[in-house]
Amino acid sequence: MAESQKRIGLIGLSAKGSWATKAHLPYFQRTDLYKITALQNSSKSSAEAAAKEYKLDGVATYDDPSSIASDPNVDIVAVSVNVPQHYDLVRPALEAGKDVFCEWPLARNLSDAEELVKLAKAKGVRTSVGLQARQNPSILKAKEIVDSGKIGKVLGTTMYGHGGIFGPTVPEGFLYALPIEAGANLLTIPFGHALDALCYVLGEVKDIAATLVNHRPELELITNDFKPTGKKVSKTAHDYVSMTGILVNGGGIVDVTYAPAFSRDNHDFHWVINGTEGTLILDGAKMGGHVQIMQPTIKLATDDSVEDLVVDKAAxxxxxxxxxxxxxxxxxxxxxxxxTTWDVALIRHKMIDAIYRSAESGKRENYL
Structure with a gap:
């Protein structure tokens, strides 16, 4: 192993498939910058099965977060599990003085996120959060165009997306997300990722007014392979989200709405940034409005032409x-x-908290 290569203790790699399997493992398998040296799952046998399935020879396997956190052959603990488990898995790593990557949202709520950020700063460790829409080539291109001044002063922006979740049915594997207290819902995940992309391109938002609705408080339960169970389950998390506000930088109007499930017209994401000299249009097909995963096309429209912009492909x-x-x-x-550090994560958690407050009070709220 190269001297500069960082050693990863990965929590959440499943032999049966998981987000870590799709997003993190392929990268670690092709890079020389990092090496997986330890795995932790809910049981040691599960961690061992993942190590065998993905041919991770020689990795240590654990069933509790304190053990992987104390492994001297781990430099960075990477947490890639369901949101409600983040706090309990992240805290031991911080207490052990390890650098930590954690998926977004950092925690179930603002209070837990604030506690984790405070502890990370006290321990002097490096942190990263999975707000990877900031690395999306189309988002980077949009930021480049806006920063260049090609579209002039930003007058306003409108974003509309389908979050892919909370339609009329819910699979058994997603039951954990139904209580609003879990912090894993339409607002925090697809909407939260999209908001972070918007703020990365255009800057933060003030004077937020939000409306949140739970149209389907009861869902049909299906199996993970989409077969009906004949059972119904209750949901308290919201399934329709709408927010307006004003850009801190320049005063442009912001309007963002996310709907549940998928679109019926194969059009799950549409974002328009309107300026005095031009307009950017980002479009996404039927992949759900998860801009951290899918890659929208991007066009630059001026008074004279409409140009398809060329960007790298996120395969x-x-x-x-x-x-x-x-x-x-x-x-x-x-x-x-x-x-993308936890300082960014904390700002986004504060923004989401402001959305919740506005929806409850009917008043405009701020988070900066």
């Missing part, structure tokens, strides 16, 4: 995630890829 979910890992190692910074 699979590991592309954006991999660029985020590269950036943490200092690679690709000259191409616009950036570190």
């Amino acid at each position: 699979d979910p590991s592309f954006n995630v991999g660029k985020a890992w590269d950036a943490w190692a200092g690679v690709g910074l000259d191409k616009g890829y950036t570190e």
Whole structure:
């Protein structure tokens, strides 16, 4: 192993498939910057099965977060599991003084996120959060165009997406997300990723007014392979989200709405940025409005022409995630890829908390 190569203790790699399998593992298998040296799952046998399935010879396997956190052959603990488990898995790593990557959302709520960020700063460790839409080539291109002044002053922006979740049915594997307290819902995940992309391109938002609705408080339960069970389950998380506000930088109007499930017209994401000199249009097909995963097309429209902009292709979910890992190692910074620390995560948690407050009070709220 190269002297500069960082050793990863990965939590959440499943032999049966998981987000870590799709997004993190392919990157780690092709990079020389990092090496997986340890795995932790809910049981040691599960971790061993993952090591065998993916031919991760020689890795240590664990069934509890304290053990992987104390492994001297682990430099970075990477947490890639369901949101409600983040706090309990991240905290031991911080207490052990390890650098930590954690998926977005960082925690179930603002209070837990604040506690984790405070502890990370006290321990002096490096942190990264999975807001990888910032590495999406189309998002980077949009930021480049806006920053260049080609579209002039931003007058306003409208974003509409389908979150892919919380339609009329829910698979058994997603039951954990139904209580609003879990912090894993339409607002926090697809909407949250999209908001972060918007703020990365255009800057933060003030004077937020939000409406949240739970149209389907009861869903049909299906198996993970989409077969009906004949059972119904209750949901308290919202399934329709709408927010308006004003850009802190320049006063442009912001309007973002996310709907549940998928579109009926094969059109799950549409984002328009309207300026005095031009307009950017980002479009996504039927992949759900998860801009951290899917790659929208991007066009620049002026009074004289409409131009399809050429960007790198994000071939699979590991592309954006991999660029985020590269950036943490200092690679690709000259191409616009950036570190996304927990300071960013905390700002986004505060923004989401402001949305909740506005929806409850009916008043405009701020988070900066």
